[in-house]
Amino acid sequence: VGHPAVDTLKIVENGVIMGTPDRRVFWDAQTPQVFRTGIYRRAHASALSDGFVGTDDSSLIERLGGKVLVVEGKRNNIKLTVPEDYMMLAAAVRALYLKQPEE
Template sequence: MAPVCAVVVAGGSGQRFGNPGGKQLVNVAGRPLMSWSIRAFDRSDKVGHIVVVCPAERRAEMRRLAIDPFDYDTPISFADAGDTRQDSTRAGVHAVPAGFEYVAIHDGARPLITTEAIDHAIDVLMGDRSLDGVVCGQPAIDTLKIVDGDNIVETPPRELYWAAQTPQIFSVDAMKRAHAAAIAEGFIGTDDSSLIERMGGRVRCVQSPRDNLKVTVPEDLRPVTAILLGRMAEGEDLPHVQ
């Protein structure tokens, strides 16, 4: 059996995006935004199941628009989103079927992730048993400033910094323990890795494509759409709709 279950988090309200229905079902280059992420995981032979985390009241809509019309081979199930992203992630992790050793947590609003990047990150994690997880991302290329209000306090060496993305891939057991500890101690992390890190877990950064952009506001759709259309023009196959 493939060792990894993907958890695609699609529980956001779309407040910053400005769409009451959220952004996950917005049409991007011919298919709903979140379905691009599902497609990338579906194409990995290392992923044996996909859990989509979304609001309970939107489950039928998401299945009808983002799952049923497309020819996915990987089994897909749902988990109910919580009040926060951390709550949603926890629900997704606990919905991972028995038998999977690893969970790959991914933002449904990052449609540009590639199967190659997913497989590479999984290989890095599985190749080093001392690791509790890996985080896809990119080393910082901009000069960074620490500021107090508008005043620059310090210019730290940028080689120490990475921009964290998703997927973030962990041992299922470690992620469950990390969530339990966070609940017990009232900790809210800025990403999934921070829950593992605070427990002393060893997490490694793995470079993913720099264009693994997250759609947060409407203007993010323009570059994302352009990149997807460019990939198709360069020979990637078009989405297959049943």
């Protein structure tokens, strides 16, 4: 699950912008990620034995040459990765549950 990137991405080397890639080819990955059990287990076992640390389950499947399909998700499917993400989640929960009943 993912959605097309909306941020402008930069290629940076030693603090200098070297280029701006076309963001149309970039997607923000989301969860959940779903795979067949066999390839999922093989991908994790291979990564573990090789000391490879992926950024998500998809990267482990890709590493084995697996074909990973993407399904477009909603932008409000918040991915909890960094501390700031939890603040967004808390704000979303407050907004949802603290709404005043319609009169």
